[in-house]
Amino acid sequence: MKKTIYILVLAFLVSACQKFLDEPIRGVQTVDNYFTTSDECESFLIGCYQGMFQDDWWKIQFVYLLNETATDDAWLSNPTQAELDYKNFSQFQMTPQNDYLYPFWEYMYKNIFQCNMALEGYADSPVKETDPDLLMRLTGEAKFIRAYCYFELAKNFRELPILTSTMTPEELNDVGLSSQQEVYDLIISDLLAASKVVPEGYPSTSLGRVTKGAIWAYLSKAYLYIENWKASKLYADSVINSGIYSLEPVFGDIWDINNRNGAESIFELQTSYNPNYETGNSLPILSGGREDHGWYYCAPSSHLENAYLEAGDIIRLRATIITAYNEETAEADGVGKASVYDTDGTTVAVSSFDVSRLRDSKSMRINRKFYILPEDRMESYGHTDRNRIPKNHIFMRLGELMLNRAEAMWHMIHTTGEASFSEGDIINGDLHEIRNRVDLPDINSSGDQLLLDIYLERRLELAGELKRWDDIRRSKHPNDDMPLIYHIMGSGGSFVQYNTQENTDWWETQSPYASAEPNNKGIDFSAGKEWLPIPAHDAGYLGVIH
């Protein structure tokens, strides 16, 4: 009897303690039993969208900026605060240990994981039964975002590991590097799958989600990268002919903070000012003047400015570069006033933008496309809210797509001979529309020169939009079929030649800060450096020897 009581008491104690230790986690969602409702499925996708550009400046956004400083469009600028790891980007001294390289890689893959988790969650979700249309659409959106991330990675890294599901540590052991071809196959198959289920548009409350047009535009761009000119043109045609998008009549309006999701925009980062969430864009602060709340990285170069001046392209110059160059005296005197032009390119919006506010820069120029006029700034601009600036960032716009098509068409004429059209159709078509908008006459060239002119048009049209780094590595020079970067950088490169021999820009050559960033930037470029190295952290797992 006594024994039984002891046993009962013991049994009670053991079960009591089991319960005692079962403590649910409070106030935090877990993945168990998630994806059971439409709302949950929708909510998970928000993480995917957000992951494309991320909330904090250093995760992804800054890397685009740093990469751009390795082009002829921009200097790293801010010589007094730039870390060695920033300089490594702009001066082609990249190491696999670079601390600003790995977040880009890491966060892109984090978002791929998020997309994979979404796709796995959707596949098993009961919502399949209750709201199959929604689930199909969400699946398409997740696939697009996954393709977007792989595309951004594929442009920068020669080979990549491909993960199309969430993996356990053991499963990771079987992952190796895949070739560019395999990565692009995945990108294109994801985009194609997405294009079938994603709608052409959304109710105004859902504006900003990926549309069929956006997916076609990315298909066009992806095909351009793998030089499938015909397919590239085909999907560009689909977008352009859809009639949904049209060129912004005033060039300066494209990047105006108030022109959200404008007529020309195909896909852009959606932002808002929200005190509770970092749903903004940090690029205006990262690229802004030192004494104007900015960090002043990635300042436009005089080389770019000259390209506009040579082309007589004043409208796009004023919409792209704020310069301390005094246009009237054609001299830089160091105490003059910089002029900021309003978006129509004619009226001076800020008559006395104090040059002293541009201190601490190699070039004393500011990217106008990211600059926000004082009257458009939120109250807390530049203080604690650097990641909350409500300025949308355009990922894809019609102007770029038209230039993609122009390039594809040129190749269909000259490379593959599949064309049923002539050079005149390019000049009088897409190029005409692009140039006409900024009051420039039509191009009058042909053959290889026409291709170079298309490249130049691309530079002038897209400068400051963080596309130059991609373009000079993708676009091949007709003379030798080598990427443009081989002609721009390296000891004989056009940019290096310009800066070491021809450049007379007072700021870049004589100002107190001129010497802090070397004038021979780019001299260390050599073959292969157009690719970023796989970060050291992951190289070992992938058997990469740096």
Added chain:
Amino acid sequence: MTLKKIKYLHSLIILILCSHIVSAQGIEVSGNVTDEDRQPMPGVNILVQGSLQGAVSDQDGNYSLQANMNDSLIFSFIGYKDAIVAIQSEKIDMQMEPEAVTLEEFVAIGYGSIRKQDVTSSITTIKGVEINKIQTNGNFTQGLQGLAAGVQVFNTQGSPGATPTVIIRGVTSINGNPNPMYVVDGIPIGRNVNQINSNDIESVEILKDASATAIYGTQAANGVILITTKKGQMGRQEFNVDLNFGMQHLVKPEIAGAKEYMLVQNEKRFNAGQGEYALFSQEQIDHAQTTDWWNEAMRSVAPVINANIGFLGGTKKFRYSLNAGYYTKQSQMEVGDWNRFTTRLNTEVHFNDNIKYGLNFNPRVETWHNTPDIWSLISMDPTTPVYRPEEEQVGLNRYSVFQRSYNNDTWNPMGTIERFKVNNSSMLVGMDVNTYLNIRFLKDFIFNSQVGLNFSSLMEDNYDPEFVIDEGKESNLESSVSREVNNYYGFVWNNTISYLKTFAAVHNLNVMAGIVAEKGKNRDLWGYGKNIPSDYEYLRYLSAATDKFSASGRDRIEIGLFSYLGRAMYNYDERYYVNVSFRRDGSYKFPEENRYANFPAVSLAWSAHNEDFIKSYVSWISRLRISGGWGQVGNQQPLDESVFLTTLAKIAYVYGEDPQTVVGVYADQIANSDIKWETVEDLSLAFDMGFLDDRILFSGAVFSKKTKDMIMLKSFPFYSGYPNFESMVWTNIGSIKSNGFELTAGYNDNEGDFKWNININFTHIETRAISLADGGPYYDGWWGDYLTKTEEGGLVGQFWGYETNGLFQNQAEINAHTDEHGNLMQPNAKPGDVRFVDLNNDGIIDDNDKTYIGSGQPDFTMGLNFSASYKGFDLSLALYASVGADIFNTTKWEWGWGANNSNTYAGVYEEAWHGDGTSNTVPILDLNDYNQNYDKISDIYIDNGNFLKVRYIQFGYTFHKSKHLKDPRIYFNVDNPFVFTNYKGLDPELYGTVTTQSIDWGSNYYNPIIFSLGLNLKF
């Protein structure tokens, strides 16, 4: 057999033998017996030497007996020295003197207490009187520094409310808090003891090895400190008043004045070939006006006050102890303080001989305001005045009247102080209730059930006023206010049954078994709002905010444990000892299959001094013991509650023509569903020797603690996409090992008028990594690059960087520094630049030349404690030394070289290289630093961290002849009067984390010198 028993037998035998002999005729001698506090002593045995007469003092200490003139009387009482007095008069009063070392001392061990001599594990006892000698410490562990071998205390901060780091016999985990577990009267209270008033403490037991700590299982990996508070005793009444008033003073570092600052900054530009951009003209230099930011910000002294009142007493049925204490410490800046008010009431009711019930009640209030750090006092541009010109101040609020630094981005320290005055205040209200019921049954069994409740509520208020010192860089355009409330509720329930029995007079057995449940829950609430209508003092509350409200809050389980424990202690004739203990712990932090873990321990001891051959033949050996122990303890500390769950977190994106923030989720953490305990395996061997009645003591131990399944963040490849920060997942993967030895030597002389004692202890600990996540290395200490590297087999947290070999004195030396083909290895170098060593001889200075350039772990630490008294005077002194640690001094970047246009230490202008032969250690001042003298992590940052500190000197006087008071004492004390070191930074006593030990980040509010006067009164 114990001394006590011998004494009893001794008196008994004499009484029996003498009882039949007729007493001799003589006089009647009477008198009064008192104790050391002049309290009447009942029950003292008084015998006429060599005769039959005996008496026992009564309740008032009075006695009388028959004796002859010139006989001698022997007074004896347990715990007191026998006193022998020749009878010279009829009245003989006797004040008994306590025995210096009473062998009957009891020592707290986990879930019980045993006689000190029966301890087989490594336990150091420190008495409350020792701890309370220094009344200026707000946290009693500060006073443990140098007191106990094997225990390292790092007093790295001297600011109000600072907490030292206490490390017992080395660290066991790379992660988590290295501090031990603290247990007050059987109830665990966490890892910070700021809440404890040291004047409540009767004694402290430091449990150093696993054979002592394993009974605490998973919380014991860093050792355990048991705190026993003061209890009332039967028949003794006391009323104590202790007052201490101190003045603190921080020794000012030598900081450059405006002139030197200007010269340094100009020099940096001249040497960079940018002379035309020199910041200052010769005229400005000639008329330099220095703003001494240190003097502006620092008062010459700041007070620290400690006041205590205590009562203790008791009757047969009821015992009590009540103590109320107030402690306050201010920072030397105008803002920054910490105040603590505590009371403690300990009561115990004895129903009868078998049932006791106790209630300990400890309410407390702490309030504090944070202290600004001192970094900016040194870095700030000294040419800048404190305030803007008067005409510019018009219309500005009181936070905006300060001048923005002319030449660097350091924020005006006086502006910071002005804001600190309003922008933070914290209050913690707490209460510990500890009740227990203790029942003796079946003669040898004791059942004890104890419930400890702990409540605390912490409230932190923050207010950021609107101000503009510089619109772009030093401003806050929107005022904001926030409040955080943190309520903690925890309980512990200990149930134990003990069995104590001696068989056949030689087999001593003590067995205990128990069940323990523990849970602690934090509930927090945080609210925030912006734009308070005005700076009016009574509007700084959330309800006045007009904009941008946000709030959050949740419940968090801090601890959830359910445990079974058991212990058996056996000794044969107090010579051979075997102790075994066991604990089975379950924690909510682990998935069900890994929830429980077992922690066994064994220890053995041989008390040779109880062997006949020593007792009889080498009687000058009073103590000789050898003991050894093995045990396992656990750790779960680094983990938070959800490691085995895959969690989601909030994230927002924006949709809509009219942009709307939509909130969704992203995967925040993937689970490790195999996570389990860290286990520390501990082995130690100790000896303990005493000579000449323990006047000379000598003890030592060697120990080794090895952690396996150490919980570490394992970094998976980034392409895994694991959402955890840097794809790191908590995993049981590493192993580290702390080896060491400790020695203590003591001498005490308590005879005669001049009494003195000295204790010297010595600790050597070395912590090495055995295995690390991904095979290591493990980098830590980010400062543009990682400063420390830990590799498998190597010391934990060594500094990693370039080796240097002096400075290039001239171009010829630069030209000679070439690879085998004659190419310059440092083509950017100029005379005065650092010569980096091409360690691998590949002709290039790059990452592959990095090596270990120092270690932050001291080779040994040492404590010396001395005290002496002569009649009423007493003197005590304590020293602490640390030898062999290197310091990575990051402050050289700014204060040695003027980076970021920062001000420097005085003398930098002269010390820096400025021509052939002027310096071989301090590189040229050069803004560009193309050679990366200061950009590269190298041994030019490494300084010698040896130091010897005089912790305190105390001089006191006790008035023995006072009518109303018992022995009032006054004393004068100086804390930290002297530091002997070659270290040029602020304070060589540093501790960051396990892997960033001894890095000087330059912001420490170091330890001040404190002069204090104290008074102890007893009634």
